[in-house]
Amino acid sequence: MTEQARHRLAELVAIASDGAVTADEVLGANVPLSALGVTSIAQMRLIDAVEIEYDVLIDLTGDDAALLDDLDKLAEYVTR
Secondary structure, eight states: OOHHHHHHHHHHHHHHTTTSSOHHHHHHOOSOHHHHTOOHHHHHHHHHHHHHHHTOOOOTTTGGGGGGGOHHHHHHHHHO
8 A cells, every 4th residue: 555545545535525524634643534524425435535536446245344434445446
């Protein structure tokens, strides 16, 4: 996982949440993103943004759904 990916993903979370959660809050969090206030609508926006930017597929019917609550796991997923 790269630090650059973590920072970019944190920015995408902030954008997807319409600023309800800042990139700094995401980067400093030790709780799931949903506990920060990332809503299900924001998660759907985040999926779209991540899939487009990183050319990956996030499958919500499998284990990939857990990626939406953990910045580090998401960063590992998009950089593998």
